[in-house]
Amino acid sequence: MKPPPFDYEAPETVAEALDVLAEGGKVLAGGQSLIPLLNMRLAAPERLVDINRVAGLDTLEVTADGVRVGALARHSRVERSAEAVSVQPLLRQALRHVAHPVIRNRGTVVGSLAHADPAAELPAVLALLGGTVEVASTVGRRVVGAADFFVGPLEPALVPGELAVAAFFPALPPQTGTAFAEVARRHGDYALVGVAALVALDDDLRVREARAGYLSVADTPLVLDLTEPAVRGQTGRPPGSCDWSPAGAHAAERVEPDDDIHAGADYRRHLVGVLTERALAEAARNALPGER
Known part of the structure; x- marks a missing residue:
């Protein structure tokens, strides 16, 4: 299939891109989600704004506070960055599950977030970490928290004329x-179901905090606080040891997935319990001193 007709713009600066977007249009960065939608005629923008020539959007900045990813930073670049992984290892852990290497060589982190697919890995990661998205327009810039950025399926909190220029993933505290x-x-x-997990330990190597972010179980990324059932699961156990089944059961009871052609709701709920236990156990191991 072929896409419907559209006008093509290729600005070279952020200001030029914002001027063009102010007149309407759809942003093209990696195109790994947009191009299939165009070819299947599920999207029909009158104008395509290709930002790949825009200077200054391919940045990857790593500080002690976290990782800031520019709009043109490819999945593969972030995945392979030792500096980014040292500050926020969940990025690589999740990116390894994104499609295939050839897709990750072209797809962008910010593009995935702006696509707001509830079945995608990176929106769940941003939501779990409490990250932010930086948005620009001709009237200025604003920063949108993950809790407010994902409005609905394929619906980010972007208004016409806005461009998501960067995303920020906060660093992990010690023993997390x-x-x-x-x-x-x-x-x-x-x-069918995906789980991003985070576990923080106290000085006695007991669970201080446990949270998980889920994909493919709701219209937007779902984050659950699992601290209480996790703490309950380590009662009477030695430091560093925990029974994660209460947390898995707690999560399974609180998701409300839908049936579709790929899996039933009951099966997805079962996967939530199993994957929650598995991911929390691994996260706890990674939280031990010297492991991260």
């Missing part, structure tokens, strides 16, 4: 670990 787990029909397919 992360992990990512998902089940898909084939490696590289969208996940």
Whole structure:
């Protein structure tokens, strides 16, 4: 299939891009989500704004506070960045599950967030970490928290004329670990269920905090606080040891997935419990001193 007709613009500065977007149009960065939508005629923008020539959007900045990813930073670049992984390992843990290497070589982190697909890995990561998206327009810039950025399926909190220029993933505190787990029909397919997990330990190596972010179970990324059932699961156990089944059961009870052609709601709920246990256990191991 072929896309519907559209006008093509290729600005070279952020200001030029914003001027063009102010007149309407759809942003093209990696194109790994947009191009299939165009070819299937599920999207029909009158104007395509290709930002790949825009200077200054391919940045990857790593500080002690976190990782700032520019709008043109490719999945593969972030995945392979040792500096980014040292500050926020969940990025690599999740990106390894995104499609296939050839897709990650072209797709962009910010583009995935702006696409706001509830079955995608990176929106769940940003939501779990409490990250932000920096948005620009001709009237200025604003920063949108993850809790407010994902409005609905394929619906980010962007208004016409705005461009998502960067995303920020906060760093992990000491003795905090992360992990990512998902089940898909084939490696590289969208996940039937995916879980991003975070566990923080106290000085006695007991669970201080446990949270998980889920994909493919709701219209937007779902984040659950699992601290209480996690703490309950370590009662009477030695430091560093925990029974994660209460947390898995707690999560399974609180999701409300839908049936679709790929999986039933009951099966997805079962996967939530199993993957929650698995991801939290790995995150706790990664939180131990010297492991991250």
